[in-house]
Amino acid sequence: MEITRHFVDVGSRRVHYRRCGAGPVVLMVHQSPRSSTEYEALMRTWGANFTCIAPDTPGFGQSDPLPEADATIDDFSDALVDLLDALGLEKVAAYGFHSGGTILVNTLKRAPQRFTALAIGGYAIWTEEESKAFSESYLPPFQPSGYGEHLTWLWNRILEQTWFFPWFDTRKEARIGVAHADPVRVDAVIREMLDSGDAYRVGYGAVLRAPREVPGPSDETRPVLILAYAADVLYEHIDRLPALPAQWEARKVATPADQQDQHIAHLGAHACPPPAQLGECADEGFLTLTCEGFSGRLHWRGLRDAGKPLAIHAPGSSLELLDTTSACAIDLPGHGLSDDWSGPAPTDLASWMAVLEAAQQALGCSEIVLPPAPLGDPEALFPDLTPDRFGAYLTRAWSIVRAGKMFAPWYEANPANAIDFVPEALDPQTLRIEHRALLRSRAAKAWASACQNV
Structure with missing residues (x-):
């Protein structure tokens, strides 16, 4: 359903x-x-x-x-x-x-x-x-910390809440009968804590x-x-x-x-009929699109039918990192709050453009503004971030985002690949948003390949 x-x-x-x-x-x-x-x-x-x-x-x-x-x-x-x-x-x-x-x-x-x-x-x-x-x-x-220490605490706090109640009481008397160590189940709660923050x-x-x-x-x-x-x-x-x-x-x-x-x-025995229409805002929502290779919902933000450009985020990012005051934006398939591709994410630009053009038409946008192609090997830029038993994927993603502020590509940490940055770029609250976007990017590797295959 x-x-x-x-x-x-x-x-x-x-x-x-x-x-x-x-x-x-x-x-x-x-x-x-x-x-x-x-x-x-x-x-x-x-x-x-x-x-x-x-x-x-x-x-x-x-x-x-x-x-x-x-x-x-x-x-x-x-x-x-x-x-x-x-x-x-x-x-x-x-x-x-x-x-x-x-x-x-x-x-x-x-x-x-x-x-x-x-x-x-x-x-x-x-x-x-x-x-x-x-x-x-x-x-x-x-609160996020510069090197991601808060993520180690978060992983263990959420995991051990299924072992003890309350989570901080590790006495034998506080053990509960639903203990598990399932990374997928822990990750589901982790992501919601990352959304809420403090x-x-x-x-x-x-x-x-x-x-x-x-x-x-x-x-x-x-x-x-x-x-x-x-x-x-x-x-x-x-x-x-x-x-x-x-x-x-x-x-x-x-x-x-x-x-x-x-x-x-x-x-x-007590429920009432629904109204004819539920309230909904006019500048953010979800498009339902069906294109070759994609059938699902795309998260969008901006004022639709205003003839503004459609801004597209970089691989591993999301629309929340774009300025939508003068443009519409979407979370690409397999990114942000949008659904995944129906099958494996494609690496050819034409398949992605078919989705983008359908979104452009549905939102009434004037043109599509693509991001610059990322530097580096997509395989190295976006390693596997599947949840693991010890939560290492969380700190791995944090380190990637942090290194990306100082080197391009991030995995070439040497003087030849150093890039200019301001200290504010390493503010933990800034890193927190980009870290969350990277964790949500299931198709970043494929989108990076498509951007480079122009």
């Missing part, structure tokens, strides 16, 4: 969301520090019953952060209501997992008229001791500090179903919940499939 991706402006912030399926609407709020990416498999399943709408919450995924560095759970709830306004959703049924559920329960308290029902997967009720430990150790700063502490911190208040037994409220399956670290927290209103129910289930089935039934 197809998942489409969109951007919408919410005040001065840009919010990214995914949509899938048909039928009544279910809003899906992800856990921290993840993004709506984590719901893709679930959306393809639930899309048979619902129109699933999954936004990236502020500061996560591709959504802008809130302006307040000390934002509270109320700020995140208000931002969610503002998003419903921007999308044109008067009221919705909603699902949230872990911190996504915390945001929803708090938003229900502040704006009950915007919801018909909630389904919550795992709801944390922290003890005083747990809250103290989280506030002191759970959210250390995540902003992860704002959203995650707001959830961890949030009061765990639920309505009293006699209060009138919307229907809420809280479930937790046996392997969930919040499974035992079901027993910590206080007496609930008559419209609320909380129970333990055996498996994730049990949780999904019961939540589908609950939401299906």
Whole structure:
């Protein structure tokens, strides 16, 4: 089932969301520090019953952060209501997992008229001791360092969160039953942390500090179903919940499939039809193109149908490194947020140009502006960056970006290949964006070859 991706402006912030399926609407709020990416498999399943709408919450995924560095759970709830306004959703049924559920329960308290029902997967009720430990150790700063040391910490922090909960508590008593060392699964979370940067502490911190208040037994409220399956670290927290209103129910289930089935039934009884059209911004989105060798989505940014040139980024880069005030730009296939080629990425320029010309026509651009051909052997310029068991690919990519500021090509580190640069070029925040673009560049080697095969 197809998942489409969109951007919408919410005040001065840009919010990214995914949509899938048909039928009544279910809003899906992800856990921290993840993004709506984590719901893709679930959306393809639930899309048979619902129109699933999954936004990236502020500061996560591709959504802008809130302006307040000390934002509270109320700020995140208000931002969610503002998003419903921007999308044109008067009221919705909603699902949230872990911190996504915390945001929803708090938003229900502040704006009950915007919801018909909630389904919550795992709801944390922290003890005083747990809250103290989280506030002191759970959210250390995540700032890029000059030589990429922050990436070694990140890899091990994300990996070991599947070994211990909380991740920093390595006592035997803190071991959990979902331990693994799968590089692909770890990498998926790593990339979302790289998207958030230090902003992860704002959203995650707001959830961890949030009061765990639920309505009293006699209060009138919307229907809420809280479930937790046996392997969930919040499974035992079901027993910590206080007496609930008559419209609320909380129970333990055996498996994730049990949780999904019961939540589908609950939401299906309360979901509302979708509006005729969801809100969407006019200067960023995703094109769906079908050309020889490529069929998928291209991420674009700029003002379309304005007769501006179409700027194309260099191999291993992305549109976020281009100026789109006077041009449109796209992420090429196999780069940035765009889909991959349908098969192996081509090395002939004609195949790439077919996609570029289709994008030019769709965006109403006047001309295509290609980047200079890169210097060096594409095989050496873009070595394999497949995730490995120890996260070495992360620091390898960082070293490539850093060396590329001083030598051309980067792998010829000698006086003859030295290039001029200013010290600001080595600013870790600058390197951070280029490092992320390189990690997203699955077809950089092929695009470099095509640029050289003119």
